[in-house]
Amino acid sequence: MSMFTNLGLHRQKLVLIFGLALSGLVGFLLVGTPKTLAEIDWLDVVGEGGSALALAVWMMLIIGSRPAGRVTDLLTLGLGFMFLAMWQDNLDEFIRLPGEVFWDHWLESGAMPIGVALLTYGLVHWHKEQLSINQQLRKRERLFREHRFVDNLTQLGRVGYLREQLQAVFGPQQQLVLLMVDIDNFADVNRLHGHREGDAMLHEISELLLLNLRQNDLVCRYAADRFAVLLPDTDSDRGRQLGEELAGAVKHFAYKHKTTGESLYQTVSIGLASWQGETAEQLIQRANLALQQAKSSNGFAEAA
Amino acid sequence: MTSATLWYESDERIFAAHHQPAMLIDMLRSRDICSHKILRGTGLFYEDLLAGQVLISENQGLALVANAGKLSNEPEISFRWGSSWWPGHYGAPSALLGNAGCLRDALDALSNHRVQLSPWAVPHIQTDDRYCYVYWLTLSEASASPFLIEAAMSALASYSRWMSGERSPWRFGFAYSRPTYDEQYTVNLGDQLAFDLGVNVMFIERQWIDKPWSRGSETARQAAWRESLLLTDRAKVSLAEHVYQLLLRHVQEPVSLPDVADMLAMSSATLKRKLGKQGCRFQQLQDQARLQMSLYLLHVRGWNNEQVAAHLNFNDSTNFRRAFKRWVGVTPSDARSRVSLFEPLIG
Numbered sequence: 001m002s003m004f005t006n007l008g009l010h011r012q013k014l015v016l017i018f019g020l021a022l023s024g025l026v027g028f029l030l031v032g033t034p035k036t037l038a039e040i041d042w043l044d045v046v047g048e049g050g051s052a053l054a055l056a057v058w059m060m061l062i063i064g065s066r067p068a069g070r071v072t073d074l075l076t077l078g079l080g081f082m083f084l085a086m087w088q089d090n091l092d093e094f095i096r097l098p099g100e101v102f103w104d105h106w107l108e109s110g111a112m113p114i115g116v117a118l119l120t121y122g123l124v125h126w127h128k129e130q131l132s133i134n135q136q137l138r139k140r141e142r143l144f145r146e147h148r149f150v151d152n153l154t155q156l157g158r159v160g161y162l163r164e165q166l167q168a169v170f171g172p173q174q175q176l177v178l179l180m181v182d183i184d185n186f187a188d189v190n191r192l193h194g195h196r197e198g199d200a201m202l203h204e205i206s207e208l209l210l211l212n213l214r215q216n217d218l219v220c221r222y223a224a225d226r227f228a229v230l231l232p233d234t235d236s237d238r239g240r241q242l243g244e245e246l247a248g249a250v251k252h253f254a255y256k257h258k259t260t261g262e263s264l265y266q267t268v269s270i271g272l273a274s275w276q277g278e279t280a281e282q283l284i285q286r287a288n289l290a291l292q293q294a295k296s297s298n299g300f301a302e303a304a
Numbered sequence: 305m306t307s308a309t310l311w312y313e314s315d316e317r318i319f320a321a322h323h324q325p326a327m328l329i330d331m332l333r334s335r336d337i338c339s340h341k342i343l344r345g346t347g348l349f350y351e352d353l354l355a356g357q358v359l360i361s362e363n364q365g366l367a368l369v370a371n372a373g374k375l376s377n378e379p380e381i382s383f384r385w386g387s388s389w390w391p392g393h394y395g396a397p398s399a400l401l402g403n404a405g406c407l408r409d410a411l412d413a414l415s416n417h418r419v420q421l422s423p424w425a426v427p428h429i430q431t432d433d434r435y436c437y438v439y440w441l442t443l444s445e446a447s448a449s450p451f452l453i454e455a456a457m458s459a460l461a462s463y464s465r466w467m468s469g470e471r472s473p474w475r476f477g478f479a480y481s482r483p484t485y486d487e488q489y490t491v492n493l494g495d496q497l498a499f500d501l502g503v504n505v506m507f508i509e510r511q512w513i514d515k516p517w518s519r520g521s522e523t524a525r526q527a528a529w530r531e532s533l534l535l536t537d538r539a540k541v542s543l544a545e546h547v548y549q550l551l552l553r554h555v556q557e558p559v560s561l562p563d564v565a566d567m568l569a570m571s572s573a574t575l576k577r578k579l580g581k582q583g584c585r586f587q588q589l590q591d592q593a594r595l596q597m598s599l600y601l602l603h604v605r606g607w608n609n610e611q612v613a614a615h616l617n618f619n620d621s622t623n624f625r626r627a628f629k630r631w632v633g634v635t636p637s638d639a640r641s642r643v644s645l646f647e648p649l650i651g
Binding site: 151152153159182187188190191195196199222223224225226288292 | 330331334335336377378380383384387388462465466485487488490491492495
């Protein structure tokens, strides 16, 4: 659906590309003579036609998936010109032009290098853009991205992502702390204010947790209102301190009700577990057990 | 006992679409799933649901739930949906739930007003000297969907937590295998879980059912109770549910399809056809009833195979073992040693 809403933003580029393709076709029809069936080389038709089609599809996918901007313009135009070259190449499989026509050659051989140049330039800028996005996303997703691991509501990683990241950072000298952070009585927010309000609050609290962590820490949404925080290169004292900072941040956060503007305050309970060479699943389980103790004591507990 | 008005059929339009179905659709829409996909194949239109007057049938509701299960891109949706069921805004039955003084009051309201309070997940409530059990019956394939079971279990768990002001120590057993997203179970339900049990059941120690709830109000409950007596669909059940209850009551006798048809004053062919319309078979209901009873006798009462086989009228314990293995996938003794949800009987 968003693919079609995006099309409007790129009207000029699309008119240019498809206008040129159409003019090429009209030009061929005006001055050329159709080939007989026996003259057509079907292998070329499939090869060149297929490539033209693929390039057009790539162009539409870029338009459909990227925000409008310079990088998107470059990528679209680059793929568009490459499409044009293949298209023109394909037309002369069906229609023979008289020898004196020069523009066909110009379109066919000129469009390809222009397209390749634009695409390359665009990709270089995409690369730079991605590096700066990666920097911003670091605490949400360390090192790699896999969309099936991303929670739609908070844009944080899910449990699967946490498990994988735990496996990745486990190492012989690694000191590592896992925090389980659970919002107290969050079910009441859903009951009293509705699930949309609950969703919005979860989203904002996840942002708050991100803001209060270091560059190499990782926050994941474990389930419901429980977050898992992975603290690499951290001992349990430092982990406890970071956990208290998180608890303090949430406690002082005045969430604003989306329709009434009322301030809603929340508290969290935190369970802490230091890695002792066990598996990811065992570590998660110990942190969850510590969280259960935290719930029944003063809001913080450390696994034995 | 078996007048025809006591039970409804699966294509009778008797459930309000603007309650639980509308909530489910709203939840999915807030996660970018469009309503026409959710309603595909149900014969319902979103505009009609918004109007707030539409009644839908059991089959339509279950089709909607099945769609939701397939479409939901996050495993939490079923739990969130269930947590929003009760007390709800369904008139006197909701008032009964909202003012219940203890779990016993709530469960009474639930079984008397199942049609309004839990149209698709069918509870069967039972109490003995040790525990109070709420079975969520799998009468057809559609009603066995984990999505629906997750919703129903979190509905009761979340509601009783809300009413009592503390997390009640429910334990949960599931007919199906442990799903990959079991963290949702731990966070939403707790860590007293068993999978591959054979039935879907949640239970709690008996002393909890009469423990007073902080939110209850006896005066308001009495008023709601008087009002609820006037409801015409009080204690109404589906045909399959009715048959299931009959089979459970006569679980020690070899009851056949014609016997049950006789009890319901209809021909065997009619009973078969009506059950088929609801997506279930007589044999499957009978197996389910015998399985529920044998699991109870094995796990809670601690009986051995011979005793259970004799009680359920099997020829011998070998036959029982074979049947049990067909239902659950493991032998009775394996099942008993694997499940640690039930405390061993003392003495």
